[in-house]
Amino acid sequence: MVGIKDIAKAAGVSVSTVSNALNGKKNVGEKTREHILALCKEMSYYPNAAGKSLKNGDANTILFNFSDFDRNFYLDIINGISDYASDNDFDLMICPKKSCEKFMRSGLTSGCIVLDMQMKNDLLLDVASENYPIVLLDRYIESPYMKSIVVNSYTPMAELVQGVIERGYKRFAFLGGPENTDDNKERYRAFMDVLDSNHINFSGKNYYSGDYRQKSGYMAAKIMILSDEVPDCIVCANDNMAIGAMKALKEGGYKVPDDVAVTGFDNSVLAEPMGLTTVDIPDYERGYMAAQYLIENIRGNMDTEPLKISAKVLWRKTVGHGDSVKNRHKR
Amino acid sequence: MVGIKDIAKAAGVSVSTVSNALNGKKNVGEKTREHILALCKEMSYYPNAAGKSLKNGDANTILFNFSDFDRNFYLDIINGISDYASDNDFDLMICPKKSCEKFMRSGLTSGCIVLDMQMKNDLLLDVASENYPIVLLDRYIESPYMKSIVVNSYTPMAELVQGVIERGYKRFAFLGGPENTDDNKERYRAFMDVLDSNHINFSGKNYYSGDYRQKSGYMAAKIMILSDEVPDCIVCANDNMAIGAMKALKEGGYKVPDDVAVTGFDNSVLAEPMGLTTVDIPDYERGYMAAQYLIENIRGNMDTEPLKISAKVLWRKTVGHGDSVKNRHKR
DNA sequence: TTGTAAGCGTTATCAA
DNA sequence: TTGATAACGCTTACAA
Secondary structure, eight states: OOOHHHHHHHHTSOHHHHHHHHTTOSSSOHHHHHHHHHHHHHTTOOOOHHHHHHHHOOOOEEEEEEOOTTOTTHHHHHHHHHHHHHHTTOEEEEEEHHHHHHHHHSSSOSEEEEOOTTSOHHHHHHHOBTTBOEEEESOOOOOTTEEEEEEOOHHHHHHHHHHHHHTTOOOEEEEEOOTTOHHHHHHHHHHHHHHHHTTOOOOGGGEEEOOSSHHHHHHHHHHHHHTTOOOSEEEESSHHHHHHHHHHHHHTTOOTTTTOEEEOSBOOTTHHHHTOBEEEOOHHHHHHHHHHHHHHHHTTOOOOOOEEEOOEEEOOTTOOOHHHHHHHHHO | OOOHHHHHHHHTSOHHHHHHHHTTOSSSOHHHHHHHHHHHHHTTOOOOHHHHHHHHOOOOEEEEEEOOTTOTTHHHHHHHHHHHHHHTTOEEEEEEHHHHHHHHHSSSOSOEEEOOTTSOHHHHHHHOBTTBOEEEESOOOOOTTEEEEEEOOHHHHHHHHHHHHHTTOOOEEEEEOOTTOHHHHHHHHHHHHHHHHTTOOOOGGGEEEOOSSHHHHHHHHHHHHHTTOOOSEEEESSHHHHHHHHHHHHHTTOOTTTTOEEEOSBOOTTHHHHTOBEEEOOHHHHHHHHHHHHHHHHTTOOOOOOEEEOOEEEOOTTOOOHHHHHHHHHO
16 A cells, blocks of 8 residues: 655655645645645555554544444434535544444544444443543433433424324324333323323323334234224334334224324334324434534534424324224224 | 553553453463453553554454435345444444545555445546455446446346236336446346337337436326326336335326336335335345455455346235226226 | 564654 | 654564
């Protein structure tokens, strides 16, 4: 691999002059600079990042960590991060969980955006520091070096459930995600609060526990059908599970929304074409913001005030009018 | 950041002993080793990757490059790569186009899997070398240092079109992807060949050019409708465009498959829930294989024989029986 | 079994 | 305007 030395030799100057030329320092003659730059291009020289980072510790690279490959909104988030980072001359590295700790601690990156429940709190608390700020998505950890960006799930979920009730639906099931995640808890809390304030009873056996994947939604709905406990409306903690549930309902001969209404959360790529009523989370935007805060924090303007962003209910055709459901019960 | 020196000082030994202990060299006393390892854990020491890679050039990291954030099968591919890499003690770095060249040339990675049409041939030819093998997905470049893994689109597309014809469909439109991509060319070629061998005429005005995104499929179908050129069957070069086309058809009051049949390609997450007839490409598997070949090539067992992998037609409900379409024409 | 020292590619300091 | 040199954190001969 061609290094700075080779360029120096070819140009007949010292390595420091080459380095200065490349980094836009002004202590180098115009002619020399041009000559050097031309040579670099010609010999296709690229600075070795390891040497660079070793010397000045400054990586100008941010890390994004994720690992649940089923949740395809990641691509939008990455897109947002990527845009902001490259506008600010930061490189972006993306890592699945397995390699992530290494890259966080290796000095190759100057900060990290974390969206992965598998990353343990202890680890993050240990890694985060003055010189290695972290931005958390969908999660909160108290630390002077971590900023949280969390979607306010409560408000839109409350609006959604209230709207469903107003449309005449009465008997609910809730299909939850992983129980340890903050977003699932919040979505469920909103659901319960609205039912309470409408004096609608909800018994624990109508809570079904899933993992945000289609299959778990499918299984949950299968169980409802087999045990003859199909409700008026299945409120799901995300779209994937809602899609899974719809599939099972269809197989079981139930019509959505005539027999059962279904709601999701996320507005994933599937939601719009399937007509799923759901909540839209601005993924590109939160990726962009995450990168923005991270880079500011790296630059020393530490801001770790937790941030809530808002999301919007999208009414689509998987929720109709409860009346039709009532008719079903009558017959 | 705690470095090897700090550990050495704390353990009362030299840095080389620490290094030897960490790298499992046998010239270290049992007691010393244990003591050192314990200290590393305690002080949460992690080797600095820059120093390491600078010294021995050997990064044990592979790079995956992509950038079209709309194509969500990437996640499956990444999953496959990630699994093979971590089973073989390689780290995985993922990069959008913008940062990719830097990471290829930085010495931080020892090889790259490329799935991004925006990466120019010239660049790849320049980067690839004995010490930096590349695996290309969906693309072929002649080079002693690059291996291609390409999906055989021809056979399944031919099978698909033949099947559609046998079901009674006669008038076709083709909705193509980016014209410069090999996979689009091959899909179109198969389509044409089968039409030819069935003596079905196809006029150029029924070729619509898209970019693999939903919107372009939507626009194309809108145009068909507005110009009253709706065919019996729209064969699309990928699923996204097929979904877009279906949306436009629906809005225009056309029923799939009763009025028009639609086929896709990719078996994306959308295909199954929407009942789209398509071709399934084993994404996880090809990611896995790409990682496998790349790592073998890095290890010096260079194999650059281009590889074709096969894909399978999945018949679903967006293709019915051409008879119903014929009825429509009669009325 | 352990320590010393050189060197990987870069940049910063200081001297020429 | 340029060049020599030290330093970054690590590994590896080689010496002790």
